[in-house]
Amino acid sequence: MDLSHAALLLAAGLAAGTVNAVAGGGSLITFPAMIAIGLPPVPANVSNSVAVFPGYVASVAGSRMDLPRPRALVTLLPTAVLGSIVGSLVLLATPARAFEVVVPFLVLGATAVLAFQDPLRRLVGHPRDLSPRRRTVTVQAIVGLGAVYGGYFGAALGVMLVAGLALVLDATLARVSAIKNLLSAVVGLTTLVVFALFGPVNWAAVAVVAPATLVGGYVGARVARRLPPVVLKTVIVLFGTAIGLYLLWRALG
Template structure:
């Protein structure tokens, strides 16, 4: 990896951490930067998952006191692990040429999820305020599907999780977000273990990205929260759509 590529990854890592701290969706930046640095898409996906994982753990530590009772956590953990394993295995068994062909659509889909975050957040808040009966089976399915999405696509899966959790259980939003952070970390951990054992990870990329995401997350939490999250997220969404279309055009040509 040459100095220019390394510098690109450092900048992408800082941006990834900062955007995750403020608006979410930063992993899309890390994934795109790895591809731009010449790393094949499938390896880039595995590498970005490993590199961003420390940030997932940090978010759990930050919101530990807001977690629901342990019984509620244990109830959904198996579904998160099962979904994360299923999505990660699906990614690992997908031939590289197939993943290369579908990655533009995955990038665009992840960008769409990020773009719809405002509506999903509003839907989640309305659901939290509405009293009603919980749906345990539907909750398990929702968490499992979120795990599959997280293991396979990754970008934006925290938004998918928090929307499903809020719609299907009656908890304060702070607890819902804390539980989402824990489940995201669990799903990411299962993916990291499988990717390290059975996939191809670019460790040079991880070594550059991981500390940069930590720095970016700290800076983002301290400084960038003064800026509105909406415009920042819009930048990531626009970037994702343009990059996805670029990859699609490259495949066609």
């Protein structure tokens, strides 16, 4: 790795950490950067998943004041771990082409759910009108599916989690974003362990990107806390749409 490659990865890591904390989707900055320095797609994807984990941890630190009580989160963590393991193993065991075609529609669908959150709430009912059992099952399903996706690819995981959780949780968008950061960190830790043991990780690239995402993640989380809800929602929707269209172009190109 020469100096220009290191500089590209450093800049990508800073930007990705910030974007992940605010909206999610920072992997679409670091993943192409790893491709650009010459890594094949699967090693680039695996190395990227390992490298962005510190940024998720920093995002949790930056948004910790908005997290609910630990008791409200503890039942979600095993689901996130199990889903991440499944997604990681699927990535290592199967060709990526079929999933690459599906991913853009998942991202665009999640973004649409967030964009039209209020009309959908009127259709399915406001979170406070849902029975505790229905809310619990729905949240677990959202987290489980999101974790599988995060273990497999991960880009726009934050958009998906925010979109789904905001629909069923009676909470501010800042709190939903903080929960998203914690779950993303759990997914990131799980994929890090799996890929470190079994995946083709390029540790030189990780050594450059990881510290940069740590700085960017903390800064981004502090920025997200200060954004008005409508601005934060608009940023996430615009970024999610851009990610989905980019992935669609890439899959069909």
